[in-house]
Amino acid sequence: ASKLAGGRLRLDATLPGREEVGAMIDYQLNKAKQYGVSLQLGQRVDASTVMATAPEAVVLATGATLRPPPSLAANADSITAADAYVVRLAPVVRQKRVLFFDMDHSVSAYAVVDLLAQQVDHVVLVTPRTHIAQNVNYCSAIGVHRRLHQARVEIVTGHDLINFQRGTVTVRNVFTDQESEFAAVDEVIYATPRLVIDPLGSKLSSRVELQRVGDCQSPRHLMAAIQSGHFAGLAL
Ligand SMILES: Cc1cc2nc3c(=O)[nH]c(=O)nc-3n(C[C@H](O)[C@H](O)[C@H](O)COP(=O)(O)OP(=O)(O)OC[C@H]3O[C@@H](n4cnc5c(N)ncnc54)[C@H](O)[C@@H]3O)c2cc1C
Structure with missing residues (x-):
């Protein structure tokens, strides 16, 4: 098309x-x-x-196409698929805080996070897995870690995305089921199984x-x- x-x-x-x-x-x-x-x-x-x-x-x-995050509440506010974010290119207004929900773990997913780190004041990367970059070979994964740490991306492992309502994201610890929140989030972007x-x-x-x-x-x-x-x- x-x-x-x-x-x-x-x-x-x-x-x-x-x-x-x-x-x-x-x-x-x-x-x-x-x-x-x-x-x-x-x-x-x-x-x-x-x-x-x-x-x-x-x-x-x-x-x-990227499927919606499986544990996200049905009444959650709208969130953005990673490829749709790239199609949109740059945010019209510079965003302060974006949360990237990562179930993909590929090189491309972290390239989207690199883009976000250039465009957004604070990026939070949340994944249900125990580590990030699990579909990236070891040498390239070291580069992913270096770039994300240098860009001060906040990395949160072992948490699932549960809800996004009026700027507050709720995540759930996959081991304890304990829920916690991130406030003042402008946008949630996801990379999930397709x-x-x-x-x-x-x-x-x-x-x-x-x-x-x-x-x-x-x-x-x-x-x-x-x-x-x-x-x-x-x-x-
Ligand atoms: C978030 C994400 C991260 C990824 N990371 C990696 C990675 O790190 N490494 C890797 O090897 N792979 C990765 N992939 C996978 C890789 O991008 C795909 O496997 C590959 O692009 C598939 O190619 P395709 O030609 O099958 O489909 P696509 O590249 O999706 O192309 C499909 C095309 O069909 C067109 N189309 C659809 N319907 C119609 C219609 N009715 N009429 C006309 N045109 C139509 C679309 O516009 C599109 O151009 C990733 C994918 C995603 C979503």
Whole structure:
């Protein structure tokens, strides 16, 4: 749907320290050009737009979305998915205090925290796990710790996100169930396990040969997403 190819990776490449991942998009676009792939961008498609092209086969790569934090109260005030925050780019008004709820633990999640540290006076990082950066290799994790400590990010481990109401965040200790609060929070941003986005599959599967690749087949990491697209291409 975007005017530029690259999906979530293009968002990732705008984050501090992640610029080099943009080279992967350039490489894939060069390969597409080499093999004569025609790109039609900037348009959201539905089942009828797809079928209007009379395809012999369809490969869906519609990605995944961050699911709401599982323990968050149903009546909580609105909170922001990490990728939506990046799309929004900079806060219009400089925020004083932002809480980042981390169930993702990937390099990209901490790149969003690095961005927040540049844009916000005080960042609180809360995770239900006992440590941060658990999906980052050890050497890179040391860099994550160094950057977050240098930026004075307040790191709170072992706590789940329970509620956000009128600027007060309630968290719960995962070991003792004891609740505590952070007051005067301007925004809560979350990076959580992802949910498949597949509005087209059920409408197309009986009409055309169909394959799903990448996060829309099941959420995964970037190289696995690229590899599944590669295998789908070989199979066609
Ligand atoms: C918070 C977060 C952190 C991550 N961190 C890492 C990491 O550190 N390392 C790593 O390897 N991976 C990471 N990933 C995973 C990686 O970003 C994904 O695996 C990868 O981007 C999946 O690629 P994809 O092409 O399947 O989907 P996407 O990149 O999501 O692309 C899907 C595309 O489909 C388009 N689309 C959807 N519906 C329609 C429609 N109806 N019509 C037209 N276009 C449509 C979307 O606009 C989008 O451009 C992270 C993901 C998230 C969310």
